[in-house]
Amino acid sequence: xxxxxxxxxxxxxxxxxxxxxxxxxxxxxxxxxxxxxxxxxxxxxxxxxxxxxxxxxxxxxxxxxxxxxxxxxxxxxxxxxxxxxxxxxxxxxxxxxxxxxxxxxxxxxxxxxxxxxxxxxxxxxxxxxxxxxxxxxxxxxxxxxxxxxxxxxxxxxxxxxxxxxxxxxxxxxxxxxxxxxxxxxxxxxxxx
Numbered sequence: 607x608x609x610x611x612x613x614x615x616x617x618x619x620x621x622x623x624x625x626x627x628x629x630x631x632x633x634x635x636x637x638x639x640x641x642x643x644x645x646x647x648x649x650x651x652x653x654x655x656x657x658x659x660x661x662x663x664x665x666x667x668x669x670x671x672x673x674x675x676x677x678x679x680x681x682x683x684x685x686x687x688x689x690x691x692x693x694x695x696x697x698x699x700x701x702x703x704x705x706x707x708x709x710x711x712x713x714x715x716x717x718x719x720x721x722x723x724x725x726x727x728x729x730x731x732x733x734x735x736x737x738x739x740x741x742x743x744x745x746x747x748x749x750x751x752x753x754x755x756x757x758x759x760x761x762x763x764x765x766x767x768x769x770x771x772x773x774x775x776x777x778x779x780x781x782x783x784x785x786x787x788x789x790x791x792x793x794x795x796x797x798x
Contacts, residue, residue, distance in 0.1 A: 610641070611652040619657060620664045630663050633673060637680055655686075662686045 611619070613627050620627075631650070635643050642656040652660065666676050679687065 609654060611654075611657055613650050613652070616652050616657055616660055620661045622660070622664045626664070627660065630660055634659065634663060634677065634680065637685055658686050658690075662690050665690075 613624055616622075616627055617624055622630075631638050631643050637659055638656050639653050641651045641653065644650050663676055666679075667673070671679075
Protein backbone atom coordinates (compact mmCIF):
# COMPACT_ATOMS: atom_id res chain seq x y z
CA UNK A 607 0.00 0.00 0.00
CA UNK A 608 1.25 3.50 -0.81
CA UNK A 609 2.29 5.80 1.99
CA UNK A 610 -0.29 8.14 3.48
CA UNK A 611 0.57 11.50 5.00
CA UNK A 612 -1.12 13.52 7.71
CA UNK A 613 -1.88 17.22 7.14
CA UNK A 614 1.00 18.10 9.50
CA UNK A 615 3.43 16.02 7.45
CA UNK A 616 2.16 17.66 4.26
CA UNK A 617 2.77 21.13 5.75
CA UNK A 618 6.33 20.18 6.66
CA UNK A 619 7.09 18.65 3.26
CA UNK A 620 5.39 21.34 1.15
CA UNK A 621 6.48 24.21 3.38
CA UNK A 622 2.98 25.66 3.82
CA UNK A 623 0.53 26.22 6.68
CA UNK A 624 -2.34 23.97 7.75
CA UNK A 625 -4.72 26.72 6.61
CA UNK A 626 -3.18 26.56 3.13
CA UNK A 627 -3.60 22.78 3.07
CA UNK A 628 -7.30 23.18 3.95
CA UNK A 629 -7.73 25.96 1.38
CA UNK A 630 -6.04 23.93 -1.35
CA UNK A 631 -8.13 20.82 -0.67
CA UNK A 632 -11.31 22.93 -0.74
CA UNK A 633 -10.39 24.93 -3.85
CA UNK A 634 -8.95 21.98 -5.85
CA UNK A 635 -11.27 19.31 -4.42
CA UNK A 636 -11.83 17.62 -7.79
CA UNK A 637 -8.14 16.74 -8.13
CA UNK A 638 -7.66 15.41 -4.58
CA UNK A 639 -8.51 11.91 -3.43
CA UNK A 640 -11.52 11.23 -1.20
CA UNK A 641 -9.11 10.64 1.72
CA UNK A 642 -7.73 14.18 1.35
CA UNK A 643 -11.24 15.68 1.21
CA UNK A 644 -13.11 13.67 3.85
CA UNK A 645 -16.54 14.32 5.28
CA UNK A 646 -16.68 16.45 8.45
CA UNK A 647 -15.39 14.54 11.47
CA UNK A 648 -13.24 12.13 9.42
CA UNK A 649 -9.44 12.17 9.43
CA UNK A 650 -7.76 13.82 6.46
CA UNK A 651 -4.97 11.74 4.89
CA UNK A 652 -2.96 12.44 1.76
CA UNK A 653 -1.72 9.95 -0.79
CA UNK A 654 1.53 10.53 -2.68
CA UNK A 655 -0.53 11.94 -5.57
CA UNK A 656 -2.28 14.32 -3.14
CA UNK A 657 1.09 15.34 -1.70
CA UNK A 658 2.48 15.99 -5.18
CA UNK A 659 -0.61 18.07 -6.07
CA UNK A 660 -0.23 20.11 -2.87
CA UNK A 661 3.46 20.73 -3.58
CA UNK A 662 2.65 21.72 -7.15
CA UNK A 663 0.01 24.23 -6.02
CA UNK A 664 2.32 25.63 -3.33
CA UNK A 665 5.24 25.98 -5.74
CA UNK A 666 3.25 27.59 -8.54
CA UNK A 667 1.59 30.10 -6.19
CA UNK A 668 5.02 30.96 -4.77
CA UNK A 669 6.19 31.47 -8.36
CA UNK A 670 3.42 34.06 -8.82
CA UNK A 671 0.61 32.12 -10.48
CA UNK A 672 -2.93 32.80 -9.33
CA UNK A 673 -5.41 30.07 -8.43
CA UNK A 674 -7.46 30.53 -11.61
CA UNK A 675 -4.37 29.91 -13.75
CA UNK A 676 -3.41 26.87 -11.66
CA UNK A 677 -6.90 25.38 -11.96
CA UNK A 678 -6.87 25.96 -15.72
CA UNK A 679 -3.46 24.31 -16.02
CA UNK A 680 -4.59 21.33 -13.94
CA UNK A 681 -7.69 21.01 -16.11
CA UNK A 682 -5.66 21.22 -19.31
CA UNK A 683 -3.05 18.66 -18.21
CA UNK A 684 -5.50 16.41 -16.36
CA UNK A 685 -3.71 16.90 -13.05
CA UNK A 686 -0.16 17.71 -12.01
CA UNK A 687 1.94 18.30 -15.12
CA UNK A 688 4.35 15.48 -15.94
CA UNK A 689 7.31 17.87 -16.10
CA UNK A 690 6.65 18.84 -12.47
CA UNK A 691 6.36 15.28 -11.19
CA UNK A 692 9.36 13.79 -13.03
CA UNK A 693 12.33 13.23 -10.76
CA UNK A 694 10.50 13.90 -7.51
CA UNK A 695 11.00 11.45 -4.67
CA UNK A 696 8.53 11.01 -1.85
CA UNK A 697 9.60 10.48 1.74
CA UNK A 698 8.78 7.18 3.35
CA UNK A 699 6.94 7.65 6.63
CA UNK A 700 9.14 5.23 8.53
CA UNK A 701 12.57 6.36 7.29
CA UNK A 702 14.43 8.64 9.69
CA UNK A 703 17.29 10.99 9.00
CA UNK A 704 19.82 8.60 10.56
CA UNK A 705 18.89 5.84 8.12
CA UNK A 706 19.08 8.30 5.22
CA UNK A 707 22.60 9.31 6.29
CA UNK A 708 23.62 5.67 6.58
CA UNK A 709 22.41 5.12 3.03
CA UNK A 710 24.66 7.97 1.93
CA UNK A 711 21.91 10.20 0.62
CA UNK A 712 22.71 13.87 0.24
CA UNK A 713 19.28 15.07 1.24
CA UNK A 714 17.52 14.97 4.58
CA UNK A 715 14.82 12.40 5.25
CA UNK A 716 11.45 13.72 4.21
CA UNK A 717 12.93 15.84 1.45
CA UNK A 718 10.62 16.09 -1.51
CA UNK A 719 13.24 17.57 -3.83
CA UNK A 720 16.36 15.55 -4.67
CA UNK A 721 19.66 17.23 -3.78
CA UNK A 722 20.64 18.07 -7.37
CA UNK A 723 17.29 19.73 -8.07
CA UNK A 724 17.50 21.64 -4.79
CA UNK A 725 20.93 22.98 -5.74
CA UNK A 726 19.66 23.99 -9.17
CA UNK A 727 16.66 25.72 -7.61
CA UNK A 728 18.93 27.48 -5.11
CA UNK A 729 21.18 28.70 -7.94
CA UNK A 730 18.10 29.96 -9.80
CA UNK A 731 16.86 31.75 -6.67
CA UNK A 732 20.28 33.32 -6.11
CA UNK A 733 20.29 34.54 -9.72
CA UNK A 734 16.83 36.04 -9.31
CA UNK A 735 17.86 37.70 -6.05
CA UNK A 736 20.93 39.19 -7.77
CA UNK A 737 18.73 40.48 -10.60
CA UNK A 738 16.27 41.95 -8.12
CA UNK A 739 19.08 43.64 -6.18
CA UNK A 740 20.54 45.10 -9.38
CA UNK A 741 17.11 46.36 -10.41
CA UNK A 742 16.55 47.85 -6.94
CA UNK A 743 19.93 49.63 -7.10
CA UNK A 744 19.11 50.96 -10.58
CA UNK A 745 15.74 52.24 -9.35
CA UNK A 746 17.36 53.78 -6.27
CA UNK A 747 19.86 55.65 -8.49
CA UNK A 748 17.00 56.80 -10.72
CA UNK A 749 15.07 58.04 -7.69
CA UNK A 750 18.11 59.98 -6.42
CA UNK A 751 18.62 61.50 -9.88
CA UNK A 752 14.98 62.56 -10.04
CA UNK A 753 15.22 64.00 -6.54
CA UNK A 754 18.31 66.01 -7.49
CA UNK A 755 16.60 67.26 -10.65
CA UNK A 756 13.56 68.23 -8.59
CA UNK A 757 15.69 70.10 -6.07
CA UNK A 758 17.56 71.92 -8.84
CA UNK A 759 14.23 72.93 -10.41
CA UNK A 760 12.98 74.12 -7.01
CA UNK A 761 16.09 76.28 -6.52
CA UNK A 762 15.62 77.73 -10.01
CA UNK A 763 11.97 78.55 -9.33
CA UNK A 764 12.80 80.11 -5.96
CA UNK A 765 15.41 82.33 -7.65
CA UNK A 766 12.82 83.38 -10.27
CA UNK A 767 10.31 84.07 -7.50
CA UNK A 768 12.82 86.25 -5.63
CA UNK A 769 13.52 88.18 -8.85
CA UNK A 770 9.79 88.71 -9.46
CA UNK A 771 9.28 89.87 -5.85
CA UNK A 772 12.17 92.35 -6.26
CA UNK A 773 10.63 93.67 -9.50
CA UNK A 774 7.23 93.99 -7.80
CA UNK A 775 8.87 95.94 -4.96
CA UNK A 776 10.49 98.32 -7.44
CA UNK A 777 7.21 98.83 -9.30
CA UNK A 778 5.34 99.43 -6.03
CA UNK A 779 7.90 102.09 -5.11
CA UNK A 780 7.53 103.76 -8.50
CA UNK A 781 3.74 103.67 -8.15
CA UNK A 782 3.92 105.39 -4.75
CA UNK A 783 6.20 108.06 -6.22
CA UNK A 784 3.78 108.66 -9.11
CA UNK A 785 0.82 108.88 -6.72
CA UNK A 786 2.63 111.39 -4.52
CA UNK A 787 3.71 113.40 -7.54
CA UNK A 788 0.14 113.46 -8.82
CA UNK A 789 -1.12 114.52 -5.40
CA UNK A 790 1.46 117.35 -5.40
CA UNK A 791 0.22 118.56 -8.80
CA UNK A 792 -3.35 118.34 -7.64
CA UNK A 793 -2.53 120.35 -4.50
CA UNK A 794 -0.80 123.02 -6.58
CA UNK A 795 -3.60 123.13 -9.10
CA UNK A 796 -6.21 123.48 -6.39
CA UNK A 797 -4.04 125.91 -4.49
CA UNK A 798 -3.68 124.09 -1.29
